[in-house]
Amino acid sequence: MAVGNVAVPQTIxxxxxxxxxxxxxxxxxxxxxxLVVIEIADSAATAxxxxxxxxxxxxxxxxxxxxxxAAPRYLVVNTGNANAGTGTDGKRRAEDICAALASRTGVNxxxxxxxxxxxxxxxxxxxxxxxxLDSALANLSADNWHAAANGILTTDTIPKVAxxxxxxxxxxxxxxxxxxxxxxxxxxxxxxLGYVATDANIAPDLLQEMLSAINQQSFxxxxxxxxxxxxxxCVLIATGKASSEVIDSPEHPHYQAVFNxxxxxxxxLAQLIxxxxxxxxxFMTVKVTGGKTTEECCDVAYAVAQSPLVxxxxxxxxxxxxxxxxxxxYAGVEDLDTEQVNVSLNEVMICQNGSVAADYTEAxxxxxxxxxxxxxQIDLARGTATDTVYTCDLSYDYVKINAxxxx
Amino acid sequence: MAVGNVAVPQTIxxxxxxxxxxxxxxxxxxxxxxLVVIEIADSAATAxxxxxxxxxxxxxxxxxxxxxxAAPRYLVVNTGNANAGTGTDGKRRAEDICAALASRTGVNxxxxxxxxxxxxxxxxxxxxxxxxLDSALANLSADNWHAAANGILTTDTIPKVAxxxxxxxxxxxxxxxxxxxxxxxxxxxxxxLGYVATDANIAPDLLQEMLSAINQQSFxxxxxxxxxxxxxxCVLIATGKASSEVIDSPEHPHYQAVFNxxxxxxxxLAQLIxxxxxxxxxFMTVKVTGGKTTEECCDVAYAVAQSPLVxxxxxxxxxxxxxxxxxxxYAGVEDLDTEQVNVSLNEVMICQNGSVAADYTEAxxxxxxxxxxxxxQIDLARGTATDTVYTCDLSYDYVKINAxxxx
Numbered sequence: 075m076a077v078g079n080v081a082v083p084q085t086i087x088x089x090x091x092x093x094x095x096x097x098x099x100x101x102x103x104x105x106x107x108x109l110v111v112i113e114i115a116d117s118a119a120t121a122x123x124x125x126x127x128x129x130x131x132x133x134x135x136x137x138x139x140x141x142x143x144a145a146p147r148y149l150v151v152n153t154g155n156a157n158a159g160t161g162t163d164g165k166r167r168a169e170d171i172c173a174a175l176a177s178r179t180g181v182n183x184x185x186x187x188x189x190x191x192x193x194x195x196x197x198x199x200x201x202x203x204x205x206x207l208d209s210a211l212a213n214l215s216a217d218n219w220h221a222a223a224n225g226i227l228t229t230d231t232i233p234k235v236a237x238x239x240x241x242x243x244x245x246x247x248x249x250x251x252x253x254x255x256x257x258x259x260x261x262x263x264x265x266x267l268g269y270v271a272t273d274a275n276i277a278p279d280l281l282q283e284m285l286s287a288i289n290q291q292s293f294x295x296x297x298x299x300x301x302x303x304x305x306x307x308c309v310l311i312a313t314g315k316a317s318s319e320v321i322d323s324p325e326h327p328h329y330q331a332v333f334n335x336x337x338x339x340x341x342x343l344a345q346l347i348x349x350x351x352x353x354x355x356x357f358m359t360v361k362v363t364g365g366k367t368t369e370e371c372c373d374v375a376y377a378v379a380q381s382p383l384v385x386x387x388x389x390x391x392x393x394x395x396x397x398x399x400x401x402x403x404y405a406g407v408e409d410l411d412t413e414q415v416n417v418s419l420n421e422v423m424i425c426q427n428g429s430v431a432a433d434y435t436e437a438x439x440x441x442x443x444x445x446x447x448x449x450x451q452i453d454l455a456r457g458t459a460t461d462t463v464y465t466c467d468l469s470y471d472y473v474k475i476n477a478x479x480x481x
Numbered sequence: 482m483a484v485g486n487v488a489v490p491q492t493i494x495x496x497x498x499x500x501x502x503x504x505x506x507x508x509x510x511x512x513x514x515x516l517v518v519i520e521i522a523d524s525a526a527t528a529x530x531x532x533x534x535x536x537x538x539x540x541x542x543x544x545x546x547x548x549x550x551a552a553p554r555y556l557v558v559n560t561g562n563a564n565a566g567t568g569t570d571g572k573r574r575a576e577d578i579c580a581a582l583a584s585r586t587g588v589n590x591x592x593x594x595x596x597x598x599x600x601x602x603x604x605x606x607x608x609x610x611x612x613x614l615d616s617a618l619a620n621l622s623a624d625n626w627h628a629a630a631n632g633i634l635t636t637d638t639i640p641k642v643a644x645x646x647x648x649x650x651x652x653x654x655x656x657x658x659x660x661x662x663x664x665x666x667x668x669x670x671x672x673x674l675g676y677v678a679t680d681a682n683i684a685p686d687l688l689q690e691m692l693s694a695i696n697q698q699s700f701x702x703x704x705x706x707x708x709x710x711x712x713x714x715c716v717l718i719a720t721g722k723a724s725s726e727v728i729d730s731p732e733h734p735h736y737q738a739v740f741n742x743x744x745x746x747x748x749x750l751a752q753l754i755x756x757x758x759x760x761x762x763x764f765m766t767v768k769v770t771g772g773k774t775t776e777e778c779c780d781v782a783y784a785v786a787q788s789p790l791v792x793x794x795x796x797x798x799x800x801x802x803x804x805x806x807x808x809x810x811y812a813g814v815e816d817l818d819t820e821q822v823n824v825s826l827n828e829v830m831i832c833q834n835g836s837v838a839a840d841y842t843e844a845x846x847x848x849x850x851x852x853x854x855x856x857x858q859i860d861l862a863r864g865t866a867t868d869t870v871y872t873c874d875l876s877y878d879y880v881k882i883n884a885x886x887x888x
Contacts, residue, residue: 128817129810129835159806161820161836194803195837304807382789382875383883390884396601399566400711403536410535413568428536429568430602468789469884473877476790477797 076232076350077357077446077466082223086237087248088216089271091115091313095213096225099206101199102154102192107225109203111175111210112149112269118313119278120146121285122187125306131158132198133188134305136168140184145278147185149309150175150203151267153228157190157198158304167200174204178211189267191228191254191305223252226267229475230256234346236339242331245317247274249335253343256298256352268293268308268343274332275314277322284333285310292340295372296464297379298351310336348464353471356388357447361462364454370407371461374452377405378463385468388448393439395424402452414455419448483639483757484764484853484873489630493644494655495623496678498522498720502620503632506613508606509561509599514632516610518582518617519556519676525720526685527553528692529594532713539564539571539605540595541712543579547591552685554592556716557582557610558674560635564597564605565711574607581611585618596674598635598661598712630659633674636882637663641753643746649738652724654681656742660750662713663705663759675700675715675750681739682721684729691740692717699747702779703871704786705758717743755871760878763795764854768869771861777814778868781859784812785870792875795855800846802831809859821862826855 092114099109114120122141124134140146150171157164172186190198223233237250251270276284285308293308314320321328349357360379365371378384381401387394398417403410417425419442424434442448499521506516521527529548531541547553557578564571579593597605630640644657658677683691692715700715721727728735756764767786772778785791788808794801805824810817824832826849831841849855 127807127810128814129806129819156803159803159832159836161834194807304803304810382879386880386883389880392884396563396566396711399536400534400601403534403711407535412536425566427568429566468880470877470880472789473793473796473875473880476793477799477876 082235083237090315092271093214094218094222095210097209108153109206110151110222110225119281121282121310131305132164133168133190137187143184147181151189155192155198159195226254236342240335242328255347266306271311273316276312292344351466352475353469354466356467359449362452363460365459366457374405375463377401379465389467389469391443393443416453418451489642490644497722499678500621501625501629502617504616515560516613517558517629517632526688528689528717538712540575540597543575544594550591554588558596562599562605566602633661643749647742649735662754673713678718680723683719699751758873759882760876761873763874766856769859770867772866773864775866781812782870784808786872796874796876798850800850823860825858
């Protein structure tokens with residue numbers, strides 16, 4: 075069961091220049107939406123980031139080649155099969171899908187980017203995907219974000235959509251996005267995917283820089299189990315339909331407002347993945363302040379966020395602060411003066427100068443731990459850097475989901 | 482329930498120059514052995530390694546100071562309370578215990594090394610420890626290894642003892658050791674402890690080098706949950722009683738045989754911790770071969786051994802090899818050619834050249850996965866380095882033990 079506010083927004087703004095469709099192609103299961111096609115206006119700029127996993131899936135390899143060669147016009151996403159660990163045959167199948175979509179739409183094959191999510195190591199039924207393309211292309215619509223968000227899910231329990239409108243100096247900008255994933259890696263369903271579009275007019279190089287920076291604050295700051303998928307991809311499209319005014323540098327007067335709104339949408343989509351984390355019953359924000367560098371803040375935040383002992387303590391609503399201190403202690407921060415470290419859970423200070431806080435009570439600790447949303451704030455008191463990571467607890471259901479998955 | 486052969490050896494060799502005792506001091510629970518004293522002959526050389534955790538416990542800080550100042554004559558170990566996160570008061574209490582033991586035995590306080598394991602963040606009842614010293618000192622005996630191994634346990638389910646005799650060129654050498662721990666960090670009971678003694682005559686500097694090297698192949702190659710304790714310590718004592726012949730360099734004719742026998746004892750004691758890992762139902766050896774460096778082999782082995790997805794798949798006896806590949810892929814090996822990677826489970830090759838092996842069958846994979854002891858062999862095929870890590874699976878009981886621990 076997902077944690078906290080996971081509602082789909084009441085208003086999902088269509089993005090001029092983007093059309094989506096979803097169909098049931100029967101890739102793995104019959105009668106289940108499993109194929110999404112996204113059409114991108116030829117005016118658009120597109121930015122992409124992909125998994126760092128050396129065992130990246132066949133579609134990720136094809137995507138990288140295509141993206142290097144041409145501006146994308148179509149994205150094609152299948153669920154049910156990740157087409158990972160499938161060697162040269164898998165790559166050929168990903169290429170076949172792109173070629174089939176290209177021939178039906180009159181574009182070059184390298185303007186099509188493929189995405190797959192699902193079981194690893196089984197041959198992708200690319201024939202079924204190709205057979206589903208006609209139906210998908212017949213149903214393209216700017217209003218299909220919600221349906222498409224459902225169509226890219228695997229074992230997620232909720233569709234993940236965020237949408238915003240901002241007005242900057244009289245220009246309306248719209249941003250809508252969707253994501254999927256319930257772990258950084260979803261067992262056999264091994265993928266975190268994110269697609270965000272805006273009608274802002276942003277120069278391609280700047281768009282890629284913005285995506286990289288925003289990704290570091292959103293999808294790259296979540297962890298359910300510390301595993302990184304073979305298929306993770308994130309796409310940001312700027313269709314340019316909102317204005318002829320091109321945002322071409324960080325100094326442009328519209329830049330900061332658009333950047334901030336995009337960041338909000340990305341953070342929301344990333345947090346939705348954690349809120350729908352496998353077996354999650356708590357949503358935790360690990361905020362580290364007072365570091366010498368962002369890197370060491372991030373190391374500490376991840377050590378805490380990924381500690382099975384911390385995560386099980388949160389599942390148990392047990393204010394077991396010794397586990398948090400221990401994780402801070404092994405995060406590898408050089409010359410950490412532990413006697414300066416302070417730790418709070420929401421408004422309750424639990425650790426002051428490296429020991430239990432003077433006015434801390436177990437009752438106060440357990441009261442805050444019983445809430446579904448908890449911010450763990452760790453102050454290293456040695457600098458001005460800060461970083462934040464989002465995670466969830468580790469429950470019986472995490473083990474159950476991942477142990478039972480293929481049975 | 483511990484996995485596989487965890488029996489205490491039929492013969493536990495006494496080590497001339499070492500006496501041990503155990504008593505119930507009532508540190509946390511009444512009527513439970515919780516205080517162990519080890520007396521070391523003044524002829525002995527002693528080596529120590531301690532936790533890398535920045536939040537190391539008070540006894541670890543005292544131990545480091547004492548060990549730097551003098552050759553140890555007594556080790557004093559209490560369970561029930563880790564004396565960690567206890568600030569200057571905790572350090573004073575550890576000092577008090579050492580001073581009390583020193584005054585009763587006529588040695589200097591800095592020849593006493595303190596060890597604590599148990600709950601973090603509560604004041605240690607050092608008065609109870611000190612009150613228990615007289616009883617402990619009255620019962621010192623060379624034959625108390627088994628009783629002492631029971632006396633240092635917290636929530637471990639089995640005592641952990643290893644013992645060996647070897648004969649080198651007519652000289653008999655005896656080695657006996659004990660360990661405790663069920664996770665790299667044991668929740669509030671936050672400690673891995675290891676004590677090994679031999680009657681070999683080894684120069685102190687060489688002994689420290691040997692301990693560091695052996696530790697890298699044993700206690701530093703096990704992981705249950707990836708958490709590193711605030712209290713981990715490992716001690717190696719060479720009493721010198723077996724021979725007047727001093728082993729003073731790796732070129733000494735007795736060196737290699739003694740080193741190998743010590744390594745066997747350490748690896749056994751380390752493996753026993755994993756076999757008794759929290760909720761463990763499987764014992765896994767992750768062996769990485771064909772690396773460019775030991776470090777990258779170790780990175781890959783730890784990525785696999787610590788992946789919650791790999792660990793839950795082993796709990797489920799599910800040959801979900803995609804999870805192993807994914808962990809190899811995110812281990813951070815630079816320029817890894819995934820199409821060269823081979824993976825086997827015991828004798829079953831599951832992955833050949835980065836894809837599923839040609840003659841692999843799900844039946845063969847699941848048959849090997851149903852065994853309680855499994856070797857995951859990963860060949861990176863890019864060099865000659867190798868490394869091995871020991872771990873266990875992730876079960877419902879892991880979550881139960883760690884979520885329910887304080888309730």
